[in-house]
Amino acid sequence: MPPPDRLELLAAQTALTGLDFVAVDASQTQLDLHFLVDPAVMAPAFPGTVEPGQIRIRAAERDDDDFPILALLWPIVAGRQVLRIEVPFPGGFQDYVLSIDHPRVDPWFSSLRFSFKANCDSGLDCRPRSACCPPAEAITVNVNTTARDFWGLRGALMDFAAERWPDWKDRLAADVGVMIAELAAALGDEFAYIQDQISLESRFDSARELRSLRQHARLVDYEIDDGAAAAGWLSIDVAPGDSGDIPAGTAVIAPSDTGTPVAFEIGHGLADAEAGRLFPVDAAANRFHPYIWDEDLPEAPAGEVGPLWQGGRHVPASCLPRGSTELWVAGHHAAAIVLTDVPADPAAPLGRWMLLRVDPADPSRPMRRHIVRVIEVAEEIDPVNGDAAVTRIRWEPAQATPDDIDLEFLTVEGNLVPITAGRIVRVRFAAGQQGAGDPVLPRTVEREGPVGITRHLFTLPGSEDLPLTRIGTFPGQTVPEVVLYELRWDAPSDDWVRVATWDWRRSLMGVNASLPESTHYTLDDGIWRPIVRHWRMPAAYAGRQDPGGPPRFEEGRLVHYDLAFGAGTTIRFGTNDFGRAPAEGTAFECAYRLSGGRGTNVARDTITRWADTPLGFVAGFYNPLPTTGGRDRETPERVRRLAPALYRTITYRAVIEKDYVEAGERLDWVQSAGARFRHTGSWLSLFATADPKRHDALPPDLARGLLEHLDRFRQTGRQIHVVPPRYADVDLDITVCVARGYWRGDVKGRVIEALFGSCDAAGFFDPDNFTFGAPLYRSVLEATIQSVAGVRAVEDMLIRRRGVFDWRRLDGPYVPARADEIIRVAGDPAHPERGFVILRMEGGS
Known part of the structure; x- marks a missing residue:
């Protein structure tokens, strides 16, 4: 009779149980003993009947003392009742045997072997060694290592066949043996090509694919500059009496020497178009004329002193001086100059971009065009000139005029809108097999990822012909103009509905790596397209299902998709380790922009045509300034030259x-x-x-x-x-002679501003003017004071350094500072210990 299955017999009753396994806690002082039959279902009750003296823990290979036991508990772990044994300290690295001498424990399953170090990493392989087999008979083959192409491998195989099977003499192409040899030679040719490619792409100096070069460069924290698209401004001329809103994404074009127009879209990029931003324009803001407050004084006759400009002016009234941030225009136009530009900084004020255009009648004088962001508009009157209506506009200091502007030939244009090179393209696709009832969409290319997860890839159509538009100023930090929406088919509305937005990441791995549940994607270089087409009889594939990816069964052909060399951009999703893999059948909509590079830098006055249907309320437009910022992608030669140098220049370790x-x-x-x-x-x-x-x-x-x-x-x-820096706090006592005709208080105030700064400018003792080891030069200090209006001379200067020396005359050329000291004269009444200045004013009025 066959032996009994003891485990089945135990499972069929509730009176006895046996030891199953021991779970060792991370502390190694808590052992959870699991039983073959759950003690909670045993009858009569088994928990609480086991005493410490019935349990024995001993070393398996040595005759040592039994392991002490502190306490016994009966908790519930993962739905089963276990016997928790607490011991005072962890065991050693040898194996131990745990046994229970109890009438309710089956003697056959009353002991088991375990290790206290079960949770510790071990370099040992627990798999038993395989049986040793005698070595196979060696076959001596004269290998031609230089044979790597089809004909070389075919010749080597034929030579081997002639040596190994001398009786085979048939060399006809139709012979089965020759066919098999040629098939093996063709496969060898393919394998050699793959080996060469892997060898080339694995080295930084020989990699040909951009994606390989990019990964090599990232190993030394170097990001390849993918170039950028140009940006600029359009000045819109609205039809008289009309107004309207120009939607972001409206396309305009400029001619090109290649015959293909350069396309631009209104707005700062794809984000404006996706947000549905509108740019209002109005005929009332087409152009304004400056208001000139006074006529210019006549020039003085030869040999006489020129006119003295009243009110401290140094330029004629018809000139807007360099560095200006405000201007008056004739008439009241607050209703036309509406501040509609919302800045990125919430704390910054609203504004409106306007153009200052100077077109002098004399062609020898320069034509000037300057764009400013107006942040304040105020209507005023000229009480002297019959209460003439004027409007004062003020713009940000960052756009202060770089040159003097002749108001006589100035025109202010108020309908300015931004433009960015590129055109928006939209495409929908699905990751895997779609659900029943959904409209059929193009599918992603599918490749096997880690742990059997499918990796989805989708090439952006058109990116192999035009580069993907990227926005940014700093090389290597540009952002691609791509937005990816997850879709859901809505049967009642018979349309796709956006349900989520996936985020782009420069890389799914790195310092801020994507989490397994993150809806992130990245962009790879290259395109996935049909590489090989095998001609077959159409009947051979009738009724066959596509296993995944784009359609591979064309009319009479089997199509294989693979990564192709050259330009192009491909979306790559995660694989549930770094970034979430899209679920089977997930539909997406991708909006992206194409165009960029140096070719998008066009000259001024060249963007004058609509790309599509014109807007009726716009009479015309032009770009007053050249578009700038467009640059090509970094060449592989430049990457190979700069990446190692940057790695050696910018280090991320400190030793000395x-x-x-x-x-x-x-x-x-x-x-x-x-x-x-x-x-x-x-x-x-x-x-x-x-x-x-x-x-x-x-x-x-x-x-x-x-x-x-x-x-x-x-x-x-x-x-x-x-530690805080060591400051050399200096006190100064300066005697200043005030020129005749100036008030001492006014001059003293201006000297204090020159030394300690004001709201508009930094002073001589500004903290940024002194650093470690920088001395205080007396000549520079005296020159700063002497340059103040109303100062005739610096008569005397005393100096004191707290804790070092008392007051004494400053006779030397400079006050030295040690290499670890910073000279400080704060002039702060709340902190006189940080250095102060005493000004003694003499003379004047």
Whole structure:
């Protein structure tokens, strides 16, 4: 009779049980003993009947003392009742045997072997060794290592056949043996090509595919510059008495020497078009004329002194001087100059972009065009000139006029809209097999990813002919103009509905890697397209289902999709490890823009035509300035030259003091940094400090930021301490002679502004003018005071440095500072210990 299945017998009753396995806690002092029959269902009740003396834990291979037991518990773990054994300390690395001597425990399953180190990593392979087999008979073959193409491999195979089977002499092409040899030679040719490709792409100096070169460059934190599209402005001329809104994304074109017009779209990019932004224009804002407050004084006869400009003016009334930020235009136009531009910074005011255009009648004088962002509009009157209506417009200081402007030939144009090179393209596609009832969409290319997950790839149509538009100023940091929406088919409305937006990432892996559930995607270089088509009889594929990806069964052909060399951009989704893989049948809509490079930098006055249907309320338009910012993608030769140099130039480790100084000065707020190693016991500790911009002391939050920043660079075992910089606080007593005709109080106020600054300009003692080791030059200080209007001379200068020397005359050419000191004269009444200046004014009125 066959032996019984003891496990089945135990499972069929509730009186007895056996030991199943031991789960060792991470602390290794808690053992959860699982039973073959759940103690909770045993009858009579089994929990609580086991005593510590009935349990024995001993070493499996040595005759040691039994392991002590502290307590027994009966908790519920994962729905089953277990016996929890608590021991005072972890066991060793050898195996142990746990046994229970109890009448309710089957003697056959009353003990088991376990290890306290079950949760520890082990380099040992638990798989038993396979049986040793005798070596196969060696076949001596004269291998021709230079044979790597079809004909070379075919010849090598034929030579081998002649040596191995001398009786086979048939060499006809139709012979089965020759056919098999040629098939093997063709496969060998393919394999050699693949090996060569892998070898070439695995090296930075020989990689030919852009995606390989990009991955190599990222190993040294170098991002390839993909170029950028140009941007500019359009000045719109609205038909008289009309107005309207120009939608973002409206296309205009400029002629090109290649015959293909250069396309631009109104707006700052794809985001404006997707948000449905409108740019209002009005005929009332087409153009304004400046208001000239006074006529120019006549020129003085030869040999006589020229006119003295009243009110401190140094230019004629008809001239808008360089550095101006305001202008008066004739008439009241507050209703026409509406501030509709919303800035990116919520704290910044609303504005309106306007054009200052100067077209002098004399062709020898320069034509000027300057764009400003008006932030204030006020209607006023000229009480002297019959209460003439005027409107004052003020723009941001960042757009202060770079040159003098002749108001006589100035025209202000108020209908300015931004433009960006490129055209919007929209495409819908599906990842995998769509659900029943959904309209059929193009499918992604599918490739097997890790752990059997399908990787979905979709090439953006048209990207192989025109580059994907990218926006940005800094090389390597441009952002592609791509938006990806997840769709759902809505049967009642008979249309697709957007349900989510997926986010682009420069790379799914890195410092801020995508999580498994993140709806992220990235862009790969190259395109996936049909590479090989095999001709077959159509009947051979009748009724066959496509296993996945784009349609592969064409009329009489089997199509294979693969990555092709050259330009192009492909969307790549995650695989549930870095980035979520889209579910089978998920539909997407992708909006992206194509065009970019140097070719989008066009001259002024060239963008004058609509790309599509014109807008009726627009009489005309032009670009007053050349479009700028367009640049081509970085060449592979430039990447190979710069990436290693950048890796050696910008380091992310610090060893010597100079490394810490360079790392600290990478912070935007650091003007200069210092670092010194000191022995503080058994090791070296680094003491670092920084001279902050716009501060005369190191605030605690900036000190904490510097410490966290340098902690990323330090070596293991090196401590870093951030200390405040050492300031050389200086007091000055300066005697100033005031010129005749000037009030002492006025001159003193202007001297204080020259020394300590004002709202508009920094002063001589501005914290940014002094750093570690920078001396205080007396000649520069005297020249600063002497340049103030009303100062005749600096008569005397006394100096005192607190804690070093008392008041004395400043006779030397400069006040020195040590390499780790910063001269400070704060002039703050709340902190006189940080240095102050006493001004003694003599003479004047």
